[in-house]
Amino acid sequence: xxxxxPFSPPEENLPFTGIATFAGYPLWEEGRDVDAxxxxxxxxxxxxxRPGTRFGPRAIRDxxxxxxxxGVEGRFYDADRRKWILAGKKVVDAGDVQIEPLCLExxxxxxxxxxxxxxxxxxxxxxxxxxxxxxxxxxxxxxxRKIHYVHFDTHVDxxxxxxxxxxxxxxxxxxxxxxxxxxxxxxxxxxxxxxxxDISWIEEKGVKTLTARELRTWxxxxxxxxxxxxxxxxxxxxxxxxxxxxxxxxxxxxxxxxFEHFSDVLQIIAERGExxxxxxxxxxxxxxxxxxxxxxxxxxxxxxxxxSALDKR
Ligand SMILES: [Mn+2]
Numbered sequence: 001x002x003x004x005x006p007f008s009p010p011e012e013n014l015p016f017t018g019i020a021t022f023a024g025y026p027l028w029e030e031g032r033d034v035d036a037x038x039x040x041x042x043x044x045x046x047x048x049x050r051p052g053t054r055f056g057p058r059a060i061r062d063x064x065x066x067x068x069x070x071g072v073e074g075r076f077y078d079a080d081r082r083k084w085i086l087a088g089k090k091v092v093d094a095g096d097v098q099i100e101p102l103c104l105e106x107x108x109x110x111x112x113x114x115x116x117x118x119x120x121x122x123x124x125x126x127x128x129x130x131x132x133x134x135x136x137x138x139x140x141x142x143x144x145r146k147i148h149y150v151h152f153d154t155h156v157d158x159x160x161x162x163x164x165x166x167x168x169x170x171x172x173x174x175x176x177x178x179x180x181x182x183x184x185x186x187x188x189x190x191x192x193x194x195x196x197x198d199i200s201w202i203e204e205k206g207v208k209t210l211t212a213r214e215l216r217t218w219x220x221x222x223x224x225x226x227x228x229x230x231x232x233x234x235x236x237x238x239x240x241x242x243x244x245x246x247x248x249x250x251x252x253x254x255x256x257x258x259f260e261h262f263s264d265v266l267q268i269i270a271e272r273g274e275x276x277x278x279x280x281x282x283x284x285x286x287x288x289x290x291x292x293x294x295x296x297x298x299x300x301x302x303x304x305x306x307x308s309a310l311d312k313r
Contacts, residue, residue, distance in 0.1 A: 022091070022126075023067040023068055023091070026092055035123055036126050036309065037092055038128070039125060039126065039128075042055065042130060044056075045133075048169055050284065051250070053131045059295040060283060063298070064302070067299065067303060078307075085311055091126075112137045124276060127279035132168035133167055135235045142276070150184075151186045152236045152265075154237065154239045158173040159173065159198070176205060182228075189212065190256070227272040229273055232274065234269070234278040234305060236278070237249075238282045241259070248283055248284050248293075249294065250287065259300070270308040278309065
């Protein structure tokens with residue numbers, strides 16, 4: 001018996017062998033029938049503090065190989081919820097968007113175009129960043145569809161700083177200005193790096209917010225009609241989570257939320273509506289701890305979002 005080629009696909013599903021793809025799923029070949037497409041957007045030129053999230057997709061892909069153990073057919077048993085998730089779902093990895101340094105307009109056009117091609121294939125775009133500025137060109141691909149936009153974040157991301165509204169602090173502002181969403185909900189707001197004016201301004205404009213403290217209380221008796229029925233796009237800034245479980249991010253803020261909070265809210269949204277796309281952003285491997293816990297958390301969030309989007313279909 002000859003040993004298998006080192007270039008063969010990761011059939012053995014060992015997390016530490018072969019070429020890393022998201023959770024060991026196959027690469028996307030055009031024309032292939034797919035349910036969700038994982039896409040990296042290694043862009044961090046919108047960062048206003050500590051850069052490095054351009055290496056997020058690579059770190060998350062690598063960490064996600066932890067979930068390749070169970071094999072493509074057998075995945076996944078969610079022991080906590082005692083149910084199978086993503087069973088039989090066709091997930092692929094499309095690699096990364098090609099970024100050209102210092103070409104904002106060009107990069108954002110390519111991002112929108114790539115996400116459009118995923119939507120045209122009838123699949124859910126599963127995006128990882130990159131910094132939070134990538135969310136606007138991603139959501140722009142959904143223009144014309146009546147979407148509800150949910151933003152998990154420490155910050156309300158409505159910065160209108162004089163020099164630019166294209167930073168990672170501005171995606172919600174751009175989505176509002178371009179009227180890309182029927183409704184906007186921001187979950188997990190906290191800390192001392194939001195301006196009080198921004199929060200009152202967006203609430204005046206009809207944006208719903210749940211602060212981190214409010215969310216903990218809300219989850220003890222969730223209001224079933226808080227989320228409307230319809231199509232949802234979900235954006236997750238990893239700084240939503242407490243820095244103890246997500247140290248690898250540019251703007252850590254104490255008092256954050258835990259995975260079960262995220263998962264529980266997501267479950268409620270998925271019961272009310274249909275999740276048609278999502279992103280996980282702001283994971284910075286240079287600031288992660290030695291166990292890469294933030295990269296693993298981001299990979300797990302992607303799987304949780306994929307399940308919320310696909311398991312109802
Ligand atoms: Mn953000």
